[in-house]
Amino acid sequence: IQAEFEEGPLTGRRILVTSGPTHEPIDPVRYIANRSSGAQGTAIARALTALGAEVVFVTGPADAARPDRARIVEVETAQEMLEAVEGVMPVDAAVFAAAVADWRVDGASDSKIKKQAGALPTLGFKENPDILATVSQLKQGRPDLVVGFAAETDDVIAHATAKRDRKGCDWIVANDVSPETGIMGGSENAVTLISDEGAESWPRMGKDAVAEELAARIAKALAE
Numbered sequence: 001i002q003a004e005f006e007e008g009p010l011t012g013r014r015i016l017v018t019s020g021p022t023h024e025p026i027d028p029v030r031y032i033a034n035r036s037s038g039a040q041g042t043a044i045a046r047a048l049t050a051l052g053a054e055v056v057f058v059t060g061p062a063d064a065a066r067p068d069r070a071r072i073v074e075v076e077t078a079q080e081m082l083e084a085v086e087g088v089m090p091v092d093a094a095v096f097a098a099a100v101a102d103w104r105v106d107g108a109s110d111s112k113i114k115k116q117a118g119a120l121p122t123l124g125f126k127e128n129p130d131i132l133a134t135v136s137q138l139k140q141g142r143p144d145l146v147v148g149f150a151a152e153t154d155d156v157i158a159h160a161t162a163k164r165d166r167k168g169c170d171w172i173v174a175n176d177v178s179p180e181t182g183i184m185g186g187s188e189n190a191v192t193l194i195s196d197e198g199a200e201s202w203p204r205m206g207k208d209a210v211a212e213e214l215a216a217r218i219a220k221a222l223a224e
């Protein structure tokens, strides 16, 4: 299907957005996952499309409706998300809004683990690939702009700045998900944009407004 692209500052630009949680199976009926509605990633995809970008939207199993006019790639696990991301490169910019599970179950079972009174299963874990770090550190074909997210508690700016350095992305969109902020699962977000110019805190606003502001910044950065 040929998507229809808007005319705008991002016309002719191809942008990857990852979104949603990943699900890591324990057995055919059980999984571990992060909490993520996919709302912020979806809003970012929509805002980029509205500015003319060709958006490839790689999403885990999220509740949010899929963005119109984006190319949708559905995945379940972190490993599948990495493969999908590698398959859509090269892109001009990449935004990693997915809440990727840090670990997968080592030796997930192909058959359902049956409950037995008094016998508790023990799960072992393996580390999942870091998709944002992998793309940020590409020697060839790295996107011009790589944007990560960081949901943090406590010293949000310090954690997010360290994360940006560690992963090698250009920007980190940090937010404070301490329970008292009420951000987690809500329709609003209060973010701080961390770049090589420092930390810039934006006022609390709707997730759509955050997405529009971020899309405008991306358009400006790619134009420079």
Ligand code: CTP
Pocket (backbone or CB within 6 Å): 018, 078, 096, 097, 098, 099, 100, 101, 102, 128, 129, 130, 131, 132, 133, 147, 148, 149, 150, 151, 163
């Ligand atoms: N991310 C990713 N692949 C992973 C883990 C995270 O692409 N396996 C991306 C997320 O999409 C996000 C950023 O990396 O853009 C930061 O994710 P986060 O979970 O905050 O970072 P971690 O390095 O996993 O650190 P933490 O211990 O805080 O979970």
Ligand code: CA
Pocket (backbone or CB within 6 Å): 100, 101, 102
């Ligand atoms: Ca993590």
